[in-house]
Amino acid sequence: MSNTDDPVLELRSLEKHFSTSNGIFDAVRHRLTGSSPGSVRAVDGVNMELRRNQVQGVIGESGCGKTTLLRTLMGLYEPSGGELYFHGEPVSEFSKSDWKDFRRQVQLVFQDPFNSLDPKFSVRRTLAEPLQIHGLDYDKERIVEMLESVGLTPAEKYLTRFPSQLSGGEKQRVSIARALITEPDVILADEPASMLDVSTQAEILNLLNRLTDEFGVSMLYISHDLSTVSYICDRINVMYLGRVVEEAPTKELLTDPKHPYTDALIRSIPIPDPHYVRERPDIHGEPGDPINMPTGCRFKNRCPKRMDICDQKPLDVTVEGEETRTVACHLYYDHDATDGRVQDHQPAMTDQPVEEAR
Template sequence: MSATDPVLELESVDKHFQTTSSFVESVKERIFGEGPKLVRAVDDLDMTLEQNQVQGVIGESGCGKTTLLRTVMGLYDPTDGDIRFQGKSTSEFGKADWKEFRRKVQIVFQDPFNSLDPKFSVRRTIAEPLEIHDIDYERSDIEEMLEKVGLTPASQYIQQFPNQLSGGEKQRVAIARALITDPEVILADEPSSMLDVSTQASILNLLNDLTSEFGVSMIYISHDLSTVSYVCDEINVMYLGRIVEKAETRELLSDPKHPYTKALIQSIPIPDPHHKRERATIGGEPGDPIDMPEGCRFKTRCPERMDVCDRKPRDVDPDGDGERTVACHLYYDHEATAGQADEPAGEHTPETPT
């Protein structure tokens, strides 16, 4: 792999789950030949993660963020599409390839209280991935990693157990465990969401420093746009399993295009009771990922809804510079596209509006 090649690529990735049928639904399926209903947790998703880049995925709870990470990690098999690591498709991986992949792609889970084995000391927790991957190590290597994640002096922490650590200290141990194998990619699943605000800030600062120091790439997911904007170079806005807007972080925050992105930004708390701004105008709850609405998935909550929203929006490059994609009919020439069919499944090439 050359220095300019992406480290991780997702192309038209789907992850669908079959629902558990009730007795009545099972009878209907047998009589009427209806197939089982699907939960489309991740749908037709594209992403390219460059070397030493941090990409964020933002969206409400239930939009498919964690499913995306678990699919990338190989904990779920993708229903369709292709995931490539260092240019090679994971569908072609053998046992040795998967072992190497799991060494080079590490995950930091959301809940530090349950992601650590309560019977393992800090030393054993960090040493375990080294032993699994047959990597020689010394006690000094573990102590050095503890120092790098801010657990100092390391000698004070190395023999402690999870019940002797605070939430922030647990998450630092989890981050140390992820970094000890010298990975290429970190998958961070809301790593600060269960911590208090002051501890969140220290974990975010730590991740910023470590991604620069170790040169790793990271996919960072969260429901909190303020934390994602602090850590990430680029942000993907996800709604009901689909990326509805993707842009460089500063561009997205200063000039959001999709109505859902605008609402998320308007909802970021500002610590000033006298500050006046436009309120977010969306209401209701996210749609049902089982009975997905036809056309745009956001249309039932969108203040900009139009008749054309009953058709599936294409990914459009609204500025024509290749720096952003938006899945929204607001950026279509509707007369030019009138009568065209919906975007075919898997066709996900950004278009420049005419």
């Protein structure tokens, strides 16, 4: 039995790696040459705890592993290592009925509202379908109340409409209503405002902010836009090449970033003032190759504070603050205490093709 103090979702050293082998010909080549297939370490040892009624963000550049992390949490990818816990229970031990209950309690809001709704389904049928799938009572009044909760009023006007008759913002509101209709414990939001215009983005963010409190639901918010994540999230996880390099309460992270990569992200947030002049972040080059991952710190080749010790893998260490925060950086711990034994681990191998890693 799970304890009420358990996190709703907990990730312990979660990994998802993809093999670079492209089929039988590569397998034969590796056998003949004696070489080993490489792998993309899309998610590589991520630790996280999502508490009840908490909103956490995952931020990072394109290709850092955010979407792969979300798909692994949904069960669309099988982890290569580590464990995911839901209400204290390991997902790897779930039965078929456990998975069905998990699907009801963990819902997804997609990035693209223009393609996430079935064009043949009316709004009423879109919200009724998850109720039917999970054996929940179908009630028109329940659907009407949900539409009103997401700001589609009067609800009766929207029940018979199809996606082609809705604006982008209205489509995303329907998607949010569909996610909440099963009364889930967790919402996984995959950049839900990124494809909308700026004014509509603000409306959707305000809506999500209100609904997480109103329905008591936890949310993991994935985005590349730090300004939107900082608006809605209680805590932020900064991800770089498959690893969380800093995790902290939103206010502390924005006002006092510890990791050089986090500092660069914050300095890159656009300021809506043409006369404002600020120092540019001293970051150069591109993210490292996710197949031939650099040993040690993965940010070292772009870091303005690089040291010799950065050739070794940094520990996740707790730093001082009003609340618990961690950072994976050699700047924040005594290396003599570790006796130099911190080494980068070797990737696990799977037969999943690299094309699926994003």
